Amino acid sequence: xFSADKSPGPLxxxxxxxxxxxxxxxxxxxxxxxxxxxxxxxxxxxxxxxARTGAAAYAERAxxxxxxxxxxxxxxxxxxxxxxxxxxxxxxxxxxxVLLYSIACLGxxxxxxxxxxxxxxxxxxxxxxxxxxxxxxxxxxxxxxxxVLAGGVVAGLLGSLLLLPVLRTRxxxxxxxxxxxxxxxxxxxxxxxxxxxxxxxxVPGMTIFGWSLGKGLVIGDxxxxxxxxxxxxxxxLAIVVFGVTRRLExxxxxxxxxxxxxxxxAASTFGLNVQGLKIMAFVIGNVFAGMAGAVFAMxxxxxxxTDFDFSTSxxxxxxxxxxxxGNLWGILxxxxxxxxxxxxLQVIQEYRFxxxxxxxxxxxxxxxxxxxxxxxxxxxxxxxxxxx
Amino acid sequence: xxxLLSCHNLVMRFRGLTALDDLELDIRHGEILGLLxxxxxxxxxxxxxxxxxxxxxxxxxxxxxxxxxxxSPQAVYRAGIARTFQRSRLCLxxxxxxxxxxGNHRRLNHGLWFNVVCRKQxxxxxxxxxxxxxxxxxxxxxxxxxxxxxxxxxxxxxxRRRIEVCxxxxxxxxxxxxxxxxxxxxxxxxxxxxxxxxxxxxxMPELTIVIIEHGMSVIERITNRCVVLNxxxxxxxxxxxxxxxxxxxxxAYLGKS
Amino acid sequence: MDIGFLAQYVLSGVMLGVVYxxxxxxxxxxxxxxxxxxxxxxxxxxxxxxVSLATYxxxxxxxxxxxxxxxxxxxxxxxxxxxxxxxxxxxxxxxxLRYAPPFITLLITLMIGIAIRESIRLFYPSxxxxxxxxxLLPKTAYHWGNLIVRQxxxxxxxxxxxxxxxxxxxxxxxxxxxxxxAVAQDGETAKVMGINFEWxxxxxxxxxxxxxxxxxxxxxxxxNEINFGTGLMLGIIGFCAAxxxxxxxxxxxxxGGFLFALLQTIVVIAVPSLSAYKDVFAFGVIILLxxxxxxxxxxEVSAERV
Numbered sequence: 047x048f049s050a051d052k053s054p055g056p057l058x059x060x061x062x063x064x065x066x067x068x069x070x071x072x073x074x075x076x077x078x079x080x081x082x083x084x085x086x087x088x089x090x091x092x093x094x095x096x097a098r099t100g101a102a103a104y105a106e107r108a109x110x111x112x113x114x115x116x117x118x119x120x121x122x123x124x125x126x127x128x129x130x131x132x133x134x135x136x137x138x139x140x141x142x143x144v145l146l147y148s149i150a151c152l153g154x155x156x157x158x159x160x161x162x163x164x165x166x167x168x169x170x171x172x173x174x175x176x177x178x179x180x181x182x183x184x185x186x187x188x189x190x191x192x193x194v195l196a197g198g199v200v201a202g203l204l205g206s207l208l209l210l211p212v213l214r215t216r217x218x219x220x221x222x223x224x225x226x227x228x229x230x231x232x233x234x235x236x237x238x239x240x241x242x243x244x245x246x247x248x249v250p251g252m253t254i255f256g257w258s259l260g261k262g263l264v265i266g267d268x269x270x271x272x273x274x275x276x277x278x279x280x281x282x283l284a285i286v287v288f289g290v291t292r293r294l295e296x297x298x299x300x301x302x303x304x305x306x307x308x309x310x311x312a313a314s315t316f317g318l319n320v321q322g323l324k325i326m327a328f329v330i331g332n333v334f335a336g337m338a339g340a341v342f343a344m345x346x347x348x349x350x351x352t353d354f355d356f357s358t359s360x361x362x363x364x365x366x367x368x369x370x371x372g373n374l375w376g377i378l379x380x381x382x383x384x385x386x387x388x389x390x391l392q393v394i395q396e397y398r399f400x401x402x403x404x405x406x407x408x409x410x411x412x413x414x415x416x417x418x419x420x421x422x423x424x425x426x427x428x429x430x431x432x433x434x
Numbered sequence: 435x436x437x438l439l440s441c442h443n444l445v446m447r448f449r450g451l452t453a454l455d456d457l458e459l460d461i462r463h464g465e466i467l468g469l470l471x472x473x474x475x476x477x478x479x480x481x482x483x484x485x486x487x488x489x490x491x492x493x494x495x496x497x498x499x500x501x502x503x504x505x506s507p508q509a510v511y512r513a514g515i516a517r518t519f520q521r522s523r524l525c526l527x528x529x530x531x532x533x534x535x536x537g538n539h540r541r542l543n544h545g546l547w548f549n550v551v552c553r554k555q556x557x558x559x560x561x562x563x564x565x566x567x568x569x570x571x572x573x574x575x576x577x578x579x580x581x582x583x584x585x586x587x588x589x590x591x592x593x594r595r596r597i598e599v600c601x602x603x604x605x606x607x608x609x610x611x612x613x614x615x616x617x618x619x620x621x622x623x624x625x626x627x628x629x630x631x632x633x634x635x636x637x638m639p640e641l642t643i644v645i646i647e648h649g650m651s652v653i654e655r656i657t658n659r660c661v662v663l664n665x666x667x668x669x670x671x672x673x674x675x676x677x678x679x680x681x682x683x684x685x686a687y688l689g690k691s
Numbered sequence: 692m693d694i695g696f697l698a699q700y701v702l703s704g705v706m707l708g709v710v711y712x713x714x715x716x717x718x719x720x721x722x723x724x725x726x727x728x729x730x731x732x733x734x735x736x737x738x739x740x741x742v743s744l745a746t747y748x749x750x751x752x753x754x755x756x757x758x759x760x761x762x763x764x765x766x767x768x769x770x771x772x773x774x775x776x777x778x779x780x781x782x783x784x785x786x787x788l789r790y791a792p793p794f795i796t797l798l799i800t801l802m803i804g805i806a807i808r809e810s811i812r813l814f815y816p817s818x819x820x821x822x823x824x825x826x827l828l829p830k831t832a833y834h835w836g837n838l839i840v841r842q843x844x845x846x847x848x849x850x851x852x853x854x855x856x857x858x859x860x861x862x863x864x865x866x867x868x869x870x871x872x873a874v875a876q877d878g879e880t881a882k883v884m885g886i887n888f889e890w891x892x893x894x895x896x897x898x899x900x901x902x903x904x905x906x907x908x909x910x911x912x913x914x915n916e917i918n919f920g921t922g923l924m925l926g927i928i929g930f931c932a933a934x935x936x937x938x939x940x941x942x943x944x945x946x947g948g949f950l951f952a953l954l955q956t957i958v959v960i961a962v963p964s965l966s967a968y969k970d971v972f973a974f975g976v977i978i979l980l981x982x983x984x985x986x987x988x989x990x991e992v993s994a995e996r997v
Binding site for chain 1: 728730784787788791792793794795797798799801802803805806809810813923924927930931934938967968970971974978981
Binding site: 290297298299300304305308313314315316426 | 485507508511517546553556
């Protein structure tokens with residue numbers, strides 16, 4: 047039905063993005079449980095139909111073929127959704143959380159999707175950034191943007207402390223270390239009181255160049271939700287991190303990451319510094335997670351060990367597996383699906399980990415590349431050498 | 435011709451199995467050396483030890499008067515030694531271009547800043563590499579020239595071997611180690627491959643090649659000299675004619691006559 | 692500190708060691724035959740414990756009183772059901788993925804573990820709370836001066852050691868065990884030699900899961916309490932122990948299990964105020980050991996062909 051040889055125009059992709067944006071907006075806006083169930087069912091059926099008829103694949107090809115345009119379209123879609131929800135506290139909070147988790151997942155993509163370094167403690171690094179924000183925000187006068195960066199740095203340092211010792215060994219050792227760290231991080235924080243213990247710490251809200259994000263903007267005689275501010279800031283951060291990650295992938299470094307993941311021995315015989323690359327990927331990924339965690343802490347005003355346990359780390363892994371390992375665009379819909387649905391649909395909230403596990407198992411058995419498999423690398427896709 | 439690489443008393447033991455047993459071997463500048471021997475005689479192990487994949491149990495390897503017996507694979511590569519693998523080791527999910535470029539590590543700029551920020555310069559390097567890779571690849575198979583952006587897993591086994599040879603050649607090594615490059619090829623394909631290798635060699639006259647092969651006609655045609663291994667030791671060396679007539683060699687390959 | 696007190700801790704340490712060793716042996720079996728890290732192992736342990744508890748409650752409701760009989764049936768139920776679960780996991784989730792990158796298998800077993808854990812939490816009545824586990828072993832204690840030794844502790848320790856010895860015997864001195872070792876060393880060649888590869892893998896998983904179930908019941912009998920989350924930590928510890936001993940090596944797994952217990956006990960005895968950090972300490976030392984000897988203390992049994 048959808049031609050496979052002609053290069054598609056941008057319209058199918060634009061339609062797809064708009065459909066997803068509208069769906070997300072409704073999902074966030076509706077509170078009535080039955081309405082949500084109907085919406086979820088409609089969404090599921092639409093997705094199935096799109097997949098079966100090949101429309102989804104066609105739209106995806108269109109998306110990839112018109113990247114710069116689609117970048118703009120997606121950003122506009124996001125801003126529109128944020129604008130429509132401008133006074134909905136809870137909806138905007140969820141949206142911002144989705145964006146922040148996506149940033150952490152971008153980091154995880156670099157580690158796992160590109161370099162093959164297993165990290166089952168993503169939430170711990172996210173939390174490390176948050177605690178950094180709590181401590182630095184409350185005790186120093188550092189500008190908050192620097193604090194966000196510091197959150198990243200602390201997470202990066204923490205990670206290298208962890209991984210440096212076991213890099214010479216096989217992959218499952220990294221898995222073991224990060225699993226253990228993921229589990230122990232929370233209990234470590236709960237056991238001693240220097241960082242607030244189980245009660246946690248309060249975190250001062252973000253202030254950028256005098257603009258206090260904790261106060262809702264006033265336009266005319268309406269006061270917007272202050273989460274509107276955070277949603278915009280997180281969108282900005284997400285755009286930056288996304289851009290950096292994509293450039294990383296489309297470079298020699300990204301290529302070397304892949305080589306290390308696929309065949310370490312061969313990579314080493316061609317001069318690749320396998321250890322160094324793994325450390326680099328691990329640190330970069332954790333820096334992203336730490337920065338996102340710092341913003342998250344400032345946004346919620348509070349941080350405690352419960353948000354950063356092993357289960358949350360597994361949620362991050364589930365997101366990148368479902369979205370498509372190594373595919374950056376796939377992270378957004380996957381994160382939205384994983385985070386928004388259980389938040390809104392009370393009936394499945396209790397069962398959400400069981401559902402996540404089930405979904406990932408299905409993906410691994412039947413579609414291991416994920417819903418949106420990663421595409422082949424084109425270092426400079428728009429300016430392909432004319433001699434090609 | 436002087437020795438580019440020589441090994442003395444080289445021993446490689448794996449938990450009770452001695453793969454290389456006091457091996458003495460010289461590789462001379464600019465020659466094409468055939469490395470022969472029955473299966474299990476230590477040929478691939480020799481390559482693995484030279485390229486640093488295995489650490490020798492004892493002995494010395496001298497390359498350009500440097501002792502490389504304890505060098506890492508990365509250091510060996512940087513010194514100008516490149517190889518192919520007996521069991522094809524390409525990154526199949528990556529593009530053909532990527533696969534070839536992995537071999538070019540030495541000549542690429544892999545700083546983080548350069549790769550993420552200096553995109554214009556990266557692009558210039560990329561395009562220069564593209565031209566090089568394409569030209570190199572088309573020497574071996576013209577049809578692949580338009581398929582540089584296809585996955586390496588999407589082409590035939592024979593083409594994959596050709597890509598592997600390109601990967602080893604792209605960094606302009608001084609010493610090229612080929613491990614059964616023509617495995618699985620027909621006579622014609624093998625001849626073609628050898629012709630192409632000779633074409634490359636003509637462009638890089640200082641290139642020294644060591645080739646592990648089982649096809650005797652190939653060996654006869656392309657090599658200057660041969661070394662025959664058996665049970666991890668050198669059995670004999672000389673031109674193909676000489677070693678083919680050697681009684682011990684015949685016995686090693688064919689059993690008692 | 693007096694001897695009696697010390698000996699208490701030593702005994703409980705040995706008890707822990709026995710449980711850890713049993714879990715570690717399971718990990719090593721899975722890695723041995725399929726080069727696979729099975730993260731659902733700890734949760735199979737928990738599931739086994741819960742099955743035995745449910746069996747107990749059913750038997751009690753049916754009026755069965757004799758502790759020996761009840762215990763025997765509980766064991767059969769737990770071990771049997773978990774052996775089946777292990778086979779199901781292997782056949783439908785692990786074997787189909789054996790040619791995929793190892794990370795995929797690791798991830799799927801992790802997810803299966805979560806599924807088991809969450810199922811227990813959600814579907815067992817008040818599953819999120821700790822469940823009390825019956826006292827079925829004689830609680831009489833021997834007194835030697837300050838030393839108090841409970842009979843149940845002794846029984847459990849002896850049982851555990853005997854089982855470990857039996858598994859060892861099985862692996863090293865029976866034909867089936869030989870087949871397992873053959874597959875562990877070189878699956879392809881084993882197939883060529885006529886060994887039914889799939890059967891052996893299923894056998895290994897059944898054996899490992901049975902061990903886990905037994906360890907779960909033993910854990911319950913010792914602490915008189917089970918919890919849906921116990922398996923996660925025990926699984927990690929067991930994996931750690933197997934790794935530090937050398938994956939694929941049964942003796943290494945046993946050694947690693949007792950080593951981990953020893954490290955925990957040392958912290959509790961030497962620095963009681965830091966008992967809460969015993970896990971962190973033990974993990975820290977294990978990581979250090981892995982740095983010093985990356986292939987494990989006795990040696991990992993797996994080699995890559997270049």
